Amino acid sequence: MNSTNFSIEIPLSTEEILHAKFDINLVYEKYIPEKFLIPKVLKTILYIFGFPGNILACLLWLQKPMLHSSGCYLAALAVSDVIFLIMSLMYDLTIYWKVKILDFPTICQLFPCLYLSVQYLSPLLTLAFTVERFISIRFPFKRRIYCNIKRAVCVILTLVVISLGVAGIQIYFWDYDHQSEKCVNKLELAYLSEKWTWITECLMFMFVPGLILFFNILLVVTMRNSSRRAQELYGPMPPKQRTATTKMLLVVSFVLIFTTIPVSIVYSLNDKFPVGDANTIDNISNDITWQRYLNFVLTQEVIYDLGLVHYACNFYLYLLTGKRFRLAIKKYFQKLSVMRLVDFRDRSSRSLRSSFTELRSLS
Numbered sequence: 606m607n608s609t610n611f612s613i614e615i616p617l618s619t620e621e622i623l624h625a626k627f628d629i630n631l632v633y634e635k636y637i638p639e640k641f642l643i644p645k646v647l648k649t650i651l652y653i654f655g656f657p658g659n660i661l662a663c664l665l666w667l668q669k670p671m672l673h674s675s676g677c678y679l680a681a682l683a684v685s686d687v688i689f690l691i692m693s694l695m696y697d698l699t700i701y702w703k704v705k706i707l708d709f710p711t712i713c714q715l716f717p718c719l720y721l722s723v724q725y726l727s728p729l730l731t732l733a734f735t736v737e738r739f740i741s742i743r744f745p746f747k748r749r750i751y752c753n754i755k756r757a758v759c760v761i762l763t764l765v766v767i768s769l770g771v772a773g774i775q776i777y778f779w780d781y782d783h784q785s786e787k788c789v790n791k792l793e794l795a796y797l798s799e800k801w802t803w804i805t806e807c808l809m810f811m812f813v814p815g816l817i818l819f820f821n822i823l824l825v826v827t828m829r830n831s832s833r834r835a836q837e838l839y840g841p842m843p844p845k846q847r848t849a850t851t852k853m854l855l856v857v858s859f860v861l862i863f864t865t866i867p868v869s870i871v872y873s874l875n876d877k878f879p880v881g882d883a884n885t886i887d888n889i890s891n892d893i894t895w896q897r898y899l900n901f902v903l904t905q906e907v908i909y910d911l912g913l914v915h916y917a918c919n920f921y922l923y924l925l926t927g928k929r930f931r932l933a934i935k936k937y938f939q940k941l942s943v944m945r946l947v948d949f950r951d952r953s954s955r956s957l958r959s960s961f962t963e964l965r966s967l968s
Contacts (some may be wrong), residue, residue, distance in 0.1 A: 655917025662920040677757040678734035689723040713781040713788035722772040810869040853927040868912035
């Protein structure tokens, strides 16, 4: 998930070490061009499906009767995902399409902070509605106290502040180099930046998903025990709406877990595949260290891109697993159709009245 390295520079040959530094992306372009082709294809697909899906999801979760405590979390998640997709698109235009968007003063410092904060917010929001759903199922008499819209809004705002606070230090790690006209890490803070990023990556993308998995397991066990006791007391019963919503949220949280943890694992392996010796850069094809590094970078890119799926697919998961959500979207589009029809009739009637008025004035 640590995709804010705008320009990591290494020397390309022994002679050039004395004179200049070059972007490692030039090495990638020469030896593993797939590193740039794969994200162009996969991320374009994500943007095509992600933007309309998240916008529709946000609109629907804010509509009655979908507006409840879980709906607040899911609407906030949709907004966060839209912001992430916008910032990811800006990043892709800079790195893969060579459009100068981020390499400017101030933007250079602010972008890593905002970009990472929305990445942190996604698992935190998922953890929040998972815990809320667990409380709702496990402690039904406390549901009105802990599972209401007011408390959900307070939790969402708190998580936003936490995400911005954790990512805020990135402002000091990055600086605009006027000589190269690029956004680069401050050399004097490189060690601190590396350690801070490592800690936050492990916390947000390994520990938090681990907590989500833990509460999901507790939730599944609780639901199973509750269903068994209900059947023993009352016989077979139709599934409640609350249980159906819980299953939908379980699917969403499991998708986040299975897409996020592999990215974190790959990120943790960075030190196991070091960059090759600069003295052998002219003979990369025959250098084992360079080959291992480039193969790892390509594999890492594929896993990173696939790890972004949960930022774009939640709306489609709601459609597949939520009957109530499907009915809500059907009613929403029917309402839009009726509104358009009424608006068309009003405009037609106004046009006819104005035509009759003009005829009368002429007569």
